[in-house]
Amino acid sequence: MSRAERLLQLMQTLRRHRQPVPGQALASELGVSLRTLYRDIASLQAQGADIEGEAGLGYVLRPGFMLPPLMFSEDEIEALVLGSRWVAERGDPRLGDAARNALAKITAVLPPELRHEADSSALLVGPENQTAPADQLLFQIRTAIRAERKLQVGYRDVQGEETSRILWPCAVGFFDRCLVMVAWCELRRAFRHFRIDRIGSLAILEERYPERRQALLQKWRQQEGIPAR
Structure with a gap:
């Protein structure tokens, strides 16, 4: 492995961790000595990488460094x-x-x-299997998720029954045949999945939902048995 490849791998390893990683663990993963690891970290810091930490405490890469x-x-x-x-x-x-x-x-x-x-990439995206939902709906949902705002929607379920619901949106799943919003439903007092093409009306409310989006998404992941990323 060349030094450039080793530095790249070190950067990628640090990017995967949000908490300080012990130097010995980093050295073992890269297959180098601790002395080499310390030199590599010093080299990256000299190039502008915001790596914090020291021997015995571990290292963490702060956000913002642009990989060449x-x-x-x-x-x-x-x-x-x-x-x-x-x-x-x-x-x-x-x-x-x-x-x-x-x-x-x-x-x-x-x-x-x-x-x-x-x-010249040969990896192409094929056509969708059905018409996508209204672009404005998807934009509004993304806006509400970023702002952690509640949504009031008119929704038609699989039986065709229409209900008005207050939702706490936390994610959108892009499937081949449809888009699905993940949200906490105040009506059902539980997480539910809503096909966006079944939403008849939607309004972003002024009220923010009481939890942070990340915490809400983590609860949904735990419920569904999906490992945290």
Whole structure:
């Protein structure tokens, strides 16, 4: 493994952890000595990486450091291109534009050989199997999730019964045939899944729901048996 590859792997390892990681654990994962690890951390800090910690206490990478794009692997480039293309095709217009802009920013600073890989990627996004829900609905739901605001929706269930509900939205699942909102339902006093194409009306309320979105999402993950990311 070259030194550049080792530094990249160290950065990726630190990015996966939000709490300080002991130096010995990092050295073992990278297959290097503690002395080499300390030199690598010093090198990254000199390049601007906001790595905090010291020997015996562990190390953590603070948010904000931009990894040089030239260090992306071919697989990572393909993953970025495919993900951006998927969002551009399946998200609402603002989300689609954001995906295209992000990909353009990345490819603009790639070295020529990797830029060619991005431009000529053979991983394509196929057409949807059914008409997507109204773009405005998806945009409003995303806005409410970010602001942790309650939603009032008119919803038609699988039997065709229409109800008015107050929801605490915390996530949107993008499935091949439909989009599904995850929310705490005040009517049912439980988490429920709502197909967005069955929402007849939607309004963002001024009232914020009483929990942080991350905590709400974690409770849903525990209920569904989904490991935390």
